Amino acid sequence: MKTAKVVKRKHSKELDYKPGNGKGIQTHPSFGTNKKIFKNDLESESTCIQELKYPSGAFPSVYFTQVSLRQDRAFNQLSNPLDNDLEKFKNSSSLLNSIMEQPKVVIIRYGSQTESLPDLDFVHKGHHEEIQKYEDGYIYLDDDISNTCTPYVVVFVVRTIDSDGKRRLSRQTRFLLQRVRDKMKTITEDSVFIIQNTRYTERYSPNELIEIATEIEDVLQRNSKSSFKNVFHENEVELFVRLGLIMQRHMLNGMERLFQMLKNLKTTGPNSTESTKQVALPDKPSSKVPHQQEDDHLSHYNLSQFMAKLKKEINQRNHCLELHTLRILCHRNALVHSFGFDDGTVKVYLNYAEDEKAVKKYFQLYMKTRVLKLTFHSGPFELRGRKLSYEQGSRIDISHSPIFEKINYGTLGIFLKNKRRELFFTTCAHVIGNELKAYCSNDHSVLGKSVFACERLSRQSNQWLDLSLVKVCQDKVFTCRQGLKGTDSSDTFSEYKIFPGSIEDLIGRSVYKWGATTNYTEGKFSKFISSKDGFLQIGIESPTNFATEGDSGSLICLKIGEQDSDDRYAALVIWGGPNMTNETTKNLFNCYYISDALEEIRASFSKGEDMQMSALTDNPIPISSSPIYACSSNFDTRNVSSTD
Incomplete structure (x- = not known):
C-alpha cells in the first residue's frame, strides 16, 4: 500500500470557535417557502459547502464504466429518444443521462466561503470547475440524496488536535458535524471524512484513525462504525480511488434501475419495442432492412445488446467498492500480512493462524454489511x-x-x-x-x-x-x-x-x-x-x-x-x-x-x-x-x- 507523505502548511492555523458565528451548513432546497431563510442560515461565516465538477477521466472507475456504455450502438438513440422517435424511452433516457454526467465532489468544511479551496491537496488531483447553487447539476444536500444515481461523493474536511496524547476532532469540526447532522436529511454511510493537513498534523496510526472515527460517530449520533473505513488523510494515495469507487457505486445503482426499466419496456405491451421488425445483425446487414430504418429506430436486437452490456458492467463492477474497502481495512490491521481476491472470494492472509478470531471480529465491527465471501489463510504468504x-x-x-x-x-x-x-x-x-x-x-x-x-x-x-x-x-x-x-x-x-x-x-x-x-x-x-x-x-x-x-x-x-x-x-x-x-x-x-x-x-x-x-x-x-x-x-x- 502506498504511504502518503504528510504536508505541513506554514500558514495553517486553528480557528477559534464562536457559537454566535455558526448557523449551519450551506445547503438549500430547490423549492419551498423557506428558501430565503434557509439560504441565509447557510451563508454563515463558520461553514462552507462547495461542489466541484471534474472531467470523467479524473476518476478512472467512473470513466471506464461510462466508456463501456457509450460505445454501444444503442446509446445515442437512448440518450436522445425524442430525436429518434422513441418517446416511450424518455424516462429511461433521463436516468441514463444522469448516470453519464460528469463526476461531482461535494466538499463540506469549516470556514468562510471566501477561503481559498485549493488549500486542500486532494483538489489538485484533476482539473475542476465549481458549480454554483441553482445551476444545473447542483446537488441539494437537504434533500434525500441516498437514491441519487449521478457520479457524486460527499466529503467532510475535518481538523484534528492533540488532546492529552489522544487524537481528537477540533471544536470547529465538532460544531460543523453537529450542524450538518441537524440540517441534512441523510448523511450517507459512504460519506468520506478527510483529515486536513495542518502544521500539527502527523501521520496517524490505524488506532488513532479509529479514535477519530469513533468521535465522528458520536457527534453524528450513529453507531454504525462505518466512519473508520472512510477516514483518509488529505494527500493519501488511496483517497481518490475511494472517491471514484463511491461515485461508480451510485452509477451502478442507477444502472440497475435502468436495466429494470428497459426490461419492462421490452417485455410489456405491443409498443414496448420494435421487436416485430426484421433486424440486421451489426456485422451482416440484411438487404431486407434499409440501413436508414435501423439508424432511426431502436431495434429489438440493439436494445438487447445494450441491456447485455449494462448487465455485464453491473456484474463486473458491483463489488469494486466493497473490495477496495476490505483491502484498506486489511492494510490498516497489523495482524494481516496480505490481501487477495480470487473469483468472487476475498482471501485474507494472516501473520499467524491464531489471529483469525481477532481479525474476524475486526471485520464484523468495522464492516458489518458484506456481500463478498471472506476467507482466512495462514501466512505470511510468499510473493x-x-x-x-x-x-x-x-x-x-x-x-x-x-x-x-x-x-x-x-x-x-x-x-x-x-x-x-x-x-x-x-x-x-x-x-x-x-x-x-x-x-x-x-x-x-x-x-x-x-x-x-x-x-x-x-x-x-x-x-x-x-x-x-x-x-x-x-x-x-x-x-x-x-x-x-x-x-x-x-x-x-x-x-x-x-x-x-x-x-x-x-x-x-x-x-x-x-x-x-x-x-x-x-x-x-x-x-x-x-x-x-x-x-x-x-x-x-x-x-x-x-x-x-x-x-x-x-x-x-x-x-x-x-x-x-x-x-x-x-x-x-x-x-x-x-x-x-x-x-x-x-x-x-x-x-x-x-x-x-x-x-x-x-x-x-x-x-x-x-x-x-x-x-x-x-x-x-x-x-x-x-x-x-x-x-x-x-x-x-x-x-x-x-x-x-
Whole structure:
C-alpha cells in the first residue's frame, strides 16, 4: 500500500470557535417557502459547502464504466429518444443521462466561503470547475440524496488536535458535524471524512484513525462504525480511488434501475419495442432492412445488446467498492500480512493462524454489511516468486556470445524519451543490470546500455520494482518502433497511455500482452494478492500460458470498449511468477504498476526528471547493413526464427 507523505502548511492555523458565528451548513432546497431563510442560515461565516465538477477521466472507475456504455450502438438513440422517435424511452433516457454526467465532489468544511479551496491537496488531483447553487447539476444536500444515481461523493474536511496524547476532532469540526447532522436529511454511510493537513498534523496510526472515527460517530449520533473505513488523510494515495469507487457505486445503482426499466419496456405491451421488425445483425446487414430504418429506430436486437452490456458492467463492477474497502481495512490491521481476491472470494492472509478470531471480529465491527465471501489463510504468504528469465532463445539478450552458445534474454517494455530526445526503453533489472549492455537477438550487436536499475521497494510508492532503464544506442534509434501495440497484430500501434485506475478497476477486464517467448497472449484479469511488504501477484484466466520464462518485462495491457482502436492502456509489468510447472499456480504472475516505474525513474534516476513516454512513430527504417528486426514494445517474434 502506498504511504502518503504528510504536508505541513506554514500558514495553517486553528480557528477559534464562536457559537454566535455558526448557523449551519450551506445547503438549500430547490423549492419551498423557506428558501430565503434557509439560504441565509447557510451563508454563515463558520461553514462552507462547495461542489466541484471534474472531467470523467479524473476518476478512472467512473470513466471506464461510462466508456463501456457509450460505445454501444444503442446509446445515442437512448440518450436522445425524442430525436429518434422513441418517446416511450424518455424516462429511461433521463436516468441514463444522469448516470453519464460528469463526476461531482461535494466538499463540506469549516470556514468562510471566501477561503481559498485549493488549500486542500486532494483538489489538485484533476482539473475542476465549481458549480454554483441553482445551476444545473447542483446537488441539494437537504434533500434525500441516498437514491441519487449521478457520479457524486460527499466529503467532510475535518481538523484534528492533540488532546492529552489522544487524537481528537477540533471544536470547529465538532460544531460543523453537529450542524450538518441537524440540517441534512441523510448523511450517507459512504460519506468520506478527510483529515486536513495542518502544521500539527502527523501521520496517524490505524488506532488513532479509529479514535477519530469513533468521535465522528458520536457527534453524528450513529453507531454504525462505518466512519473508520472512510477516514483518509488529505494527500493519501488511496483517497481518490475511494472517491471514484463511491461515485461508480451510485452509477451502478442507477444502472440497475435502468436495466429494470428497459426490461419492462421490452417485455410489456405491443409498443414496448420494435421487436416485430426484421433486424440486421451489426456485422451482416440484411438487404431486407434499409440501413436508414435501423439508424432511426431502436431495434429489438440493439436494445438487447445494450441491456447485455449494462448487465455485464453491473456484474463486473458491483463489488469494486466493497473490495477496495476490505483491502484498506486489511492494510490498516497489523495482524494481516496480505490481501487477495480470487473469483468472487476475498482471501485474507494472516501473520499467524491464531489471529483469525481477532481479525474476524475486526471485520464484523468495522464492516458489518458484506456481500463478498471472506476467507482466512495462514501466512505470511510468499510473493517474491521466480523471475521469468532462462537460457534459451532471443529477445533482449544480455550477452554478445556466439550464436551457438546459450544466452539469457528478457522482453522490452515501454519506450521513453527525455527533453534531449534521447531514447530509452524499460525491461527487468534481473535481465539487464545497471551499466550492463543489452544486445540485439539477431546479430548480437549492442542495442543499448542500462543507465538505471533497481530491484527493491520503490522510494515513491513502497511497491517492489524489478526495473532497468536502457538507453538506446544512437545507431539503433531508427530501428525502434515506438507506441503501444494492439491486439493480435504486429502492425497496429497507438500512443502510450498508462492505465490510471486501481487494482479493483482491473477485475474482470480483458487483458493482453506481447512477450519475447509467448508472443501475443490474452485473457481475463481474475484475481490478485497485495501484501504489506510491497509485492503484488495477479491471476489471469487464459486457455494457454499467458506468460513464461523470457517474458520478464512484458506489459500487461487492456483495451476498453470495442470501437475505438486507440483506447488501449498499459497497466502492469510482469517480472516473475511462481513455479510454472505447477497447475495450481499456472498464470499467476508477480507484477508492478508501470506508473510506479515511471515515478521511480523520474525521482531516482539523476537524468529522469523530464522523462516522458515516447510519441508514436512510423515504421522504423533499418540503417544497418546486416539484417535487423525492428525493436518495439511487446515485439512480435512469430515470424522470426531463433538464431540459437
